[in-house]
Amino acid sequence: MSHNRTEIKAWIDQARWFGGKGRDWELGAVRRVGRLPDAPEGLHVTIELAEVAYADGTSDLYQLPLAFYAEPQERIAHALIGEWEDDELGPAFVYDALHDRASMALWLAAFARHGIAPAPPSDLRGELMFHRLPGHDLDIETHSTLFSGEQSNSSVAFGEDALMKVFRKVTPGVNPDIAIHQVLTEAGSTHVAALYGWLDLVDEDTNTTIQLAMLQQFLRTASDGWDLALASVRNLFAEADLHAEEVGGDFAGEAARLAVALAEVHADLAEHFPVERREADALGELAAAMEGRLGAALDVVPALAPHEARLRETFGRLRDLDAVEVQQVHGDLHLGQTLRTVKGWKIVDFEGEPAKPLAERLRPDSVWRDVAGMVRSFDYAPRVVAMTGGADAGGEAEQRAYRAAEWAARNRAAFLAAYTAQRGEELDGANGVLLDAYLADKVVYEAVYEARNRPGWLAIPLAALEETS
Numbered sequence: 001m002s003h004n005r006t007e008i009k010a011w012i013d014q015a016r017w018f019g020g021k022g023r024d025w026e027l028g029a030v031r032r033v034g035r036l037p038d039a040p041e042g043l044h045v046t047i048e049l050a051e052v053a054y055a056d057g058t059s060d061l062y063q064l065p066l067a068f069y070a071e072p073q074e075r076i077a078h079a080l081i082g083e084w085e086d087d088e089l090g091p092a093f094v095y096d097a098l099h100d101r102a103s104m105a106l107w108l109a110a111f112a113r114h115g116i117a118p119a120p121p122s123d124l125r126g127e128l129m130f131h132r133l134p135g136h137d138l139d140i141e142t143h144s145t146l147f148s149g150e151q152s153n154s155s156v157a158f159g160e161d162a163l164m165k166v167f168r169k170v171t172p173g174v175n176p177d178i179a180i181h182q183v184l185t186e187a188g189s190t191h192v193a194a195l196y197g198w199l200d201l202v203d204e205d206t207n208t209t210i211q212l213a214m215l216q217q218f219l220r221t222a223s224d225g226w227d228l229a230l231a232s233v234r235n236l237f238a239e240a241d242l243h244a245e246e247v248g249g250d251f252a253g254e255a256a257r258l259a260v261a262l263a264e265v266h267a268d269l270a271e272h273f274p275v276e277r278r279e280a281d282a283l284g285e286l287a288a289a290m291e292g293r294l295g296a297a298l299d300v301v302p303a304l305a306p307h308e309a310r311l312r313e314t315f316g317r318l319r320d321l322d323a324v325e326v327q328q329v330h331g332d333l334h335l336g337q338t339l340r341t342v343k344g345w346k347i348v349d350f351e352g353e354p355a356k357p358l359a360e361r362l363r364p365d366s367v368w369r370d371v372a373g374m375v376r377s378f379d380y381a382p383r384v385v386a387m388t389g390g391a392d393a394g395g396e397a398e399q400r401a402y403r404a405a406e407w408a409a410r411n412r413a414a415f416l417a418a419y420t421a422q423r424g425e426e427l428d429g430a431n432g433v434l435l436d437a438y439l440a441d442k443v444v445y446e447a448v449y450e451a452r453n454r455p456g457w458l459a460i461p462l463a464a465l466e467e468t469s
């Protein structure tokens with residue numbers, strides 16, 4: 001089948017979800033792996049997997065759900081990828097199907113038609129398989145709305161009934177987001193959106209499963225933890241004479257409740273996934289991995305260089321520890337992965353850091369990785385308000401910086417106190433060394449992430465390093 005490769009490459013290149021920004025890449029094979037049944041006259045809906053081949057010899061696979069229309073569609077003109085003649089489907093106007101309600105209705109109907117499926121028999125290789133968990137009847141009358149946020153994947157809400165996340169970068173094998181949601185849903189966890197189902201296929205080329213999408217409970221009453229934190233900071237900045245604990249929008253109570261939710265999720269994950277002990281040699285490998293990431297980051301962000309020695313020292317202290325426990329964790333936790341609902345805090349997006357290889361994301365890790373992720377977020381929120389708030393951002397730069405540090409310290413302390421209390425642990429000895437190492441690893445990751453995705457925000461992790469030096 002023919003694809004207009006130039007237009008597909010251009011579409012991928014500009015997409016928010018494309019993780020290869022700033023790297024040199026070519027479009028490899030584009031394979032059609034499925035077609036949605038029951039499309040109306042004049043529309044074909046397909047799923048294609050596009051290979052992104054980098055100059056360094058590595059490659060990634062990206063999912064492109066496409067809508068082939070015989071006629072141009074004015075309402076989704078912004079999602080037009082191009083106009084070309086497809087070998088199988090003929091001449092067509094080709095759109096990103098996630099923007100198209102008619103296409104998304106076919107995805108929802110396919111989920112609704114499929115019952116609870118056992119493990120797929122091998123003769124279903126190459127076929128799309130829609131799986132469902134018991135306990136929820138889908139409302140197929142709802143309309144789809146594509147989320148517009150800054151995301152690594154693409155999420156489509158079906159009314160207020162369900163949310164479908166379509167994974168953009170796909171890897172053969174288990175998708176941790178689906179696997180963890182399934183386990184936590186079946187365990188009755190109150191801190192995640194219940195999993196309703198998922199879509200996968202057995203890839204004919206490699207004979208392995210590729211998980212393409214996940215359908216889950218839509219958290220109707222949710223407010224994003226990141227937005228709530230920003231609102232709290234703005235409240236503080238608006239009250240020049242008050243301290244963080246004195247303003248109406250104080251976040252410390254929420255930070256503590258969020259910590260309890262995280263500790264409960266960690267306990268559930270420890271119960272349902274393997275818990276392992278990492279002895280000294282494995283801790284040496286962890287230190288070496290963090291040092292390796294720092295080495296690679298220095299090439300991308302040379303401004304990290306003045307902090308290199310101290311960062312290496314922090315990682316090196318892991319080698320002094322005897323042994324630590326590791327388990328399944330979230331892996332990429334920050335305030336944007338938390339939602340406050342009327343029924344308490346929920347944690348979303350268990351896929352791990354999008355840039356990491358799958359094997360690494362599935363490996364058990366320390367809970368302190370997640371704790372460090374949240375603590376870094378408490379540092380980010382006031383810095384973002386101070387940096388982007390203009391004249392309303394709370395007076396002179398020096399005063400803003402002081403108050404930003406006050407907000408971050410208060411919420412960090414509330415979060416850490418509640419987390420350790422819930423687990424019956426102290427933040428000293430090995431726990432302190434682990435937290436410091438994961439904080440340093442995260443700040444290095446952030447520097448690379450910001451340099452590649454939001455260069456204007458690179459100053460945030462760099463300022464954090466500056467102030468703790």
Ligand SMILES: Nc1ncnc2c1ncn2[C@@H]1O[C@H](COP(=O)(O)OP(=O)(O)O)[C@@H](O)[C@H]1O
Pocket residue numbers: 147149150151152153154155163165193216217218219220222224336337339348349350351
């Ligand atoms: N179940 C849900 N109900 C409502 N909103 C959700 C739900 N899950 C995620 N979200 C919102 O969608 C955004 C993106 O979801 P996320 O899982 O983080 O996607 P990505 O993997 O693309 O980063 C989140 O920041 C959150 O605001």
Ligand SMILES: O=P(O)(O)O[C@H]1O[C@H](CO)[C@@H](O[C@H]2O[C@H](CO)[C@@H](O)[C@H](O)[C@H]2O)[C@H](O)[C@H]1O
Pocket residue numbers: 150151152226332334335336349352353354373376377378380381446449
């Ligand atoms: O949500 P994703 O899985 O795509 O995570 C990536 O993007 C995040 C930004 O959206 C990034 O988080 C960083 O910025 C946040 C504010 O926008 C801040 O709260 C986090 O602490 C900071 O790390 C995340 O690191 C990245 O993996």
